[in-house]
Amino acid sequence: MLSVVVFLPLAVGLVLLALPRLPDPAIRWTWVAVSAVDLALVVALWIGYDPSSGIGYETDVEWIPTVSSGYHIGVDGMSLPLLAMTCVLFLACAIFSLRETKRVRAYAVLFLLLHTVSLGLFVSLDLILFFVFFDVSIVAMYFVIAGWGHGERARRSALMFFLYTFLGSLVLLLGFIGLYLAGGTFDIVELTAAAPLDGGGPLAGLVLLALVVGLAIKTPTVPFHTWLPPAHSDAPAAGSAILAGVLLKMGTFGFVRIVMPIMPGTWRQYALVIVIVGVVSVIYGALVALAQTDLKRMIAYTSVNHMGYVVLGVGAAGLVAGTAEQARTLAVTGAVTQMVSHGLITGALFLLTGVLYARGGTYDMAAYGGLARPAPRFALLFAAAAFASLGLPGFSGFIAEFQIFTGSLPGAPVPTAIAVLGIVLTAALFLIAFQRVFLGATRTPGPVGDVTVVEGAAIAPLVVATVVIGVFPRFLLDVIEPAARAVVELVAR
Amino acid sequence: MDMNENPAALVPELLLVLAAVGGLLAGSWLPRHRQWIVRLIAVAACVVGMAAAVADLTRPVQMVFGDTYVVDVGLGAVRIIVLASIVATIGLSVDRFSGSAREAEFSVLLLLGGLGAIVMAGANDLLLLVAAFLLASIPLYALTGIARTAPGTEAAMKYYLMGALSGVTMLVGATLLFGGGGSTQYTDLAFALSGAPRVVVAVGLVAVLAGLLFKIGAVPLHFWVPDVVQGATTPVAAFVTTIPKIGGLWALYRLLSTALSTTDVDWSLLIAVIAAVTMTLGNLAAFFQDDVRRLLAYSTISQVGYLLMAVAAAGKAVLALPALGFYLAAYAVTNLGAFAVVAALPRATTIADYRGLASRHRLLALSLVVCLLGLIGTPPTAVFVGKLTVFTATVDAGLAWLAVIAVVNTMASVFYYLRWVAPAFRRGDPAAPAEPLSRAGIWGAVSAHTAAGVSLLLGIVSGPVLAVLGS
Numbered sequence: 001m002l003s004v005v006v007f008l009p010l011a012v013g014l015v016l017l018a019l020p021r022l023p024d025p026a027i028r029w030t031w032v033a034v035s036a037v038d039l040a041l042v043v044a045l046w047i048g049y050d051p052s053s054g055i056g057y058e059t060d061v062e063w064i065p066t067v068s069s070g071y072h073i074g075v076d077g078m079s080l081p082l083l084a085m086t087c088v089l090f091l092a093c094a095i096f097s098l099r100e101t102k103r104v105r106a107y108a109v110l111f112l113l114l115h116t117v118s119l120g121l122f123v124s125l126d127l128i129l130f131f132v133f134f135d136v137s138i139v140a141m142y143f144v145i146a147g148w149g150h151g152e153r154a155r156r157s158a159l160m161f162f163l164y165t166f167l168g169s170l171v172l173l174l175g176f177i178g179l180y181l182a183g184g185t186f187d188i189v190e191l192t193a194a195a196p197l198d199g200g201g202p203l204a205g206l207v208l209l210a211l212v213v214g215l216a217i218k219t220p221t222v223p224f225h226t227w228l229p230p231a232h233s234d235a236p237a238a239g240s241a242i243l244a245g246v247l248l249k250m251g252t253f254g255f256v257r258i259v260m261p262i263m264p265g266t267w268r269q270y271a272l273v274i275v276i277v278g279v280v281s282v283i284y285g286a287l288v289a290l291a292q293t294d295l296k297r298m299i300a301y302t303s304v305n306h307m308g309y310v311v312l313g314v315g316a317a318g319l320v321a322g323t324a325e326q327a328r329t330l331a332v333t334g335a336v337t338q339m340v341s342h343g344l345i346t347g348a349l350f351l352l353t354g355v356l357y358a359r360g361g362t363y364d365m366a367a368y369g370g371l372a373r374p375a376p377r378f379a380l381l382f383a384a385a386a387f388a389s390l391g392l393p394g395f396s397g398f399i400a401e402f403q404i405f406t407g408s409l410p411g412a413p414v415p416t417a418i419a420v421l422g423i424v425l426t427a428a429l430f431l432i433a434f435q436r437v438f439l440g441a442t443r444t445p446g447p448v449g450d451v452t453v454v455e456g457a458a459i460a461p462l463v464v465a466t467v468v469i470g471v472f473p474r475f476l477l478d479v480i481e482p483a484a485r486a487v488v489e490l491v492a493r
Numbered sequence: 494m495d496m497n498e499n500p501a502a503l504v505p506e507l508l509l510v511l512a513a514v515g516g517l518l519a520g521s522w523l524p525r526h527r528q529w530i531v532r533l534i535a536v537a538a539c540v541v542g543m544a545a546a547v548a549d550l551t552r553p554v555q556m557v558f559g560d561t562y563v564v565d566v567g568l569g570a571v572r573i574i575v576l577a578s579i580v581a582t583i584g585l586s587v588d589r590f591s592g593s594a595r596e597a598e599f600s601v602l603l604l605l606g607g608l609g610a611i612v613m614a615g616a617n618d619l620l621l622l623v624a625a626f627l628l629a630s631i632p633l634y635a636l637t638g639i640a641r642t643a644p645g646t647e648a649a650m651k652y653y654l655m656g657a658l659s660g661v662t663m664l665v666g667a668t669l670l671f672g673g674g675g676s677t678q679y680t681d682l683a684f685a686l687s688g689a690p691r692v693v694v695a696v697g698l699v700a701v702l703a704g705l706l707f708k709i710g711a712v713p714l715h716f717w718v719p720d721v722v723q724g725a726t727t728p729v730a731a732f733v734t735t736i737p738k739i740g741g742l743w744a745l746y747r748l749l750s751t752a753l754s755t756t757d758v759d760w761s762l763l764i765a766v767i768a769a770v771t772m773t774l775g776n777l778a779a780f781f782q783d784d785v786r787r788l789l790a791y792s793t794i795s796q797v798g799y800l801l802m803a804v805a806a807a808g809k810a811v812l813a814l815p816a817l818g819f820y821l822a823a824y825a826v827t828n829l830g831a832f833a834v835v836a837a838l839p840r841a842t843t844i845a846d847y848r849g850l851a852s853r854h855r856l857l858a859l860s861l862v863v864c865l866l867g868l869i870g871t872p873p874t875a876v877f878v879g880k881l882t883v884f885t886a887t888v889d890a891g892l893a894w895l896a897v898i899a900v901v902n903t904m905a906s907v908f909y910y911l912r913w914v915a916p917a918f919r920r921g922d923p924a925a926p927a928e929p930l931s932r933a934g935i936w937g938a939v940s941a942h943t944a945a946g947v948s949l950l951l952g953i954v955s956g957p958v959l960a961v962l963g964s
Binding site for chain 2: 064
């Protein structure tokens with residue numbers, strides 16, 4: 001069942017590839033239909049999953065027995081919300097791309113491939129399987145940026161994206177090899193039970209370094225974030241939405257799925273470093289975003305800021321001394337919620353910048369002004385997404401960040417206090433951006449129409465989802481909390 | 494002493510000999526338009542040989558002909574890879590050599606070169622190794638010059654001179670080891686060399702290495718590679734950069750892990766350093782190549798660097814042998830696939846010529862991407878599993894620094910492989926002439942698609958393959 005959910009998009013993509021005579025509209029609608037079906041299947045998984053049962057829908061088949069690596073997949077309270085978020089976002093991108101006209105077949109196939117690898121990564125319970133999905137996501141996204149990005153520059157940004165994140169993946173692989181040689185298997189569940197490198201020592205430190213650097217490049221945290229702004233500013237809107245919304249989560253998900261459960265002692269030892277990296281990312285990302293004049297780059301930098309909160313939360317979970325388990329559980333729950341929330345919000349924001357680019361052909365905020373008058377629906381959607389992003393109560397971002405701060409405060413009071421400043425900075429930068437683009441005298445590079453029905457159908461559900469999570473968070477938190485508690489207990493053992 | 498002269502253990506080798514002789518005779522009598530029969534003989538011999546080799550995999554290890562030749566899983570793997578590579582090379586050569594004046598000779602020389610590579614891999618005796626080295630080398634000199642073009646002739650000359658020099662050096666090394674150990678047979682040498690003077694062993698080993706490093710195109714004996722690959726015809730270039738490496742690397746592995754298993758000369762470190770330098774130089778030189786064949790030539794050098802990592806880990810990590818075997822298979826199919834794309838588009842010689850390939854030949858572009866990403870080691874292609882196992886073996890053998898160098902090199906190699914991929918997916922330049930992207934025939938393309946498919950498949954079914962190699 002779970003394998004069907006994961007591989008359905010790819011299978012349909014291969015069929016699309018094999019039918020060369022299919023007209024473009026048929027391809028676009030097939031893509032939307034598959035994404036919708038996959039979302040429905042994930043909802044069915046969610047309904048059938050008991051949060052207190054640990055890993056559900058498990059499949060474990062031998063794959064490369066020589067190195068004890070298997071096709072081991074399953075969901076738990078941390079991956080299920082991410083699966084759902086991934087499917088929602090890919091459906092939104094499929095709908096948004098109904099107006100795409102450039103090499104539609106290849107575009108759809110690449111996104112279907114990305115869909116499969118994203119789902120596959122979140123359900124992987126084997127390091128090699130995880131790595132395979134991790135790497136293929138890089139390749140597919142490279143082609144999306146290089147092939148459908150904006151102009152000559154896109155190819156350079158795509159290359160930089162590939163080189164940088166590929167290096168990260170290889171460093172990660174070295175870390176995985178270290179875990180394998182210490183534990184004799186690539187299976188995450190077995191490694192978690194054995195925690196083979198928990199005796200400390202230089203080897204454990206090196207393996208942790210490799211894992212953290214590999215994942216930090218993907219997340220990205222300061223100082224490994226430099227690939228992100230060019231990749232985003234030159235990628236097509238749907239590509240950016242997936243890159244920021246889903247692919248970045250692969251990094252932080254790696255922390256909660258792999259590093260924390262398998263290397264608890266080492267994680268505790270270096271937790272403060274992780275916390276500091278998180279806080280620096282929060283503040284630095286927000287400050288640099290504040291200085292941007294390009295709307296898309298600005299949103300890209302807010303991703304560095306928002307992922308910084310996640311890193312702060314998972315780092316704080318390692319500061320065991322003098323903190324209650326409940327607080328640490330809260331921090332991890334908040335971190336996972338933030339992954340979901342950021343996926344939805346940043347997806348909406350990037351699709352909205354795509355709307356803007358389709359109208360004016362530029363992301364430069366100085367080229368626009370007073371858009372609220374000719375495009376009120378656009379302004380409304382953007383305002384909602386922006387408020388969600390800055391963490392206003394009533395939106396999902398507030399639920400996530402509030403839990404992260406509350407959970408991190410006992411263990412790391414000073415870093416958390418500094419990180420709260422990030423909220424103020426993001427609030428300022430979104431308000432300034434909104435003012436520049438939507439308020440004042442109307443100023444546009446060309447005629448600006450409002451959000452079309454198709455665009456609205458893609459973006460509005462994302463915004464609605466953040467509100468639903470913001471107002472009725474229990475359905476989500478009830479699933480995440482048991483899994484977060486399990487991770488916290490593993491880290492504290 | 495029981496000589497164990499059991500020819501039944503050598504079915505694949507004997508088939509190659511028979512097919513070579515038969516092909517040569519048939520080629521002399523057949524009219525020009527029926528020369529394809531020779532090709533058929535060669536392919537048939539390879540296919541039957543593969544079946545025999547697969548059947549042999551389940552048998553226990555045999556030492557035959559006075560313990561000079563070992564029939565084990567390793568040799569089985571080499572036989573299958575080499576025979577499959579010969580078939581692939583013939584496949585991608587049809588467009589170029591069909592109906593040419595040298596059609597029969599081409600196939601016969603491939604068979605002989607392949608035979609030499611297999612015997613190198615099975616040799617358990619220095620004298621047999623030297624003889625196999627010659628058999629694996631001389632047909633390739635002829636193949637390099639077979640088109641009788643000026644660059645081809647020059648390349649053949651250069652290849653021959655370097656080969657002769659390293660062959661003689663190798664013979665000197667074999668003599669020294671014989672002098673030190675009192676035997677040329679590996680098992681006896683293992684016993685005797687532990688007490689032999691270190692200097693003699695070290696110098697002898699380095700001299701023998703000269704021949705093997707030349708054969709596999711590793712630094713510092715790699716200078717012939719780019720010239721031969723660019724000067725010879727594309728099918729020959731594909732062959733020369735694939736088959737000798739299979740035999741040479743396995744011969745190296747066997748020599749070091751058997752004959753030199755007891756000596757205190759630190760050959761592991763020596764091989765590790767050669768591996769590091771080879772991959773780095775190959776990669777750096779490939780960076781700004783605009784000629785696709787020269788680019789591939791340097792890429793093959795860097796790949797030898799990764800392959801040598803498994804040799805450096807020989808005897809220290811259980812995964813070293815399966816890793817070497819799997820990586821060799823993965824490399825062979827992927828490299829041949831990349832060359833098949835080049836053979837399918839004989840007029841496209843530079844990276845710029847590939848612009849617009851995706852819109853002209855969709856599948857060919859896809860195969861090119863699969864093969865080039867495969868050479869990088871992107872999952873789920875076969876080379877990924879090869880790299881995974883090789884890196885693991887290297888770290889396990891205490892050579893983590895080498896794995897780090899390999900990671901940095903892999904990352905760097907992305908740059909030049911993507912330099913080739915990127916134009917293929919750009920919109921064609923409407924002002925540019927269209928003929929660089931005209932296809933030669935269907936055989937090159939078919940070979941490329943097959944190789945790309947196998948490269949993916951081998952990665953996905955790597956489990957059973959590795960299990961067989963590890964048994």
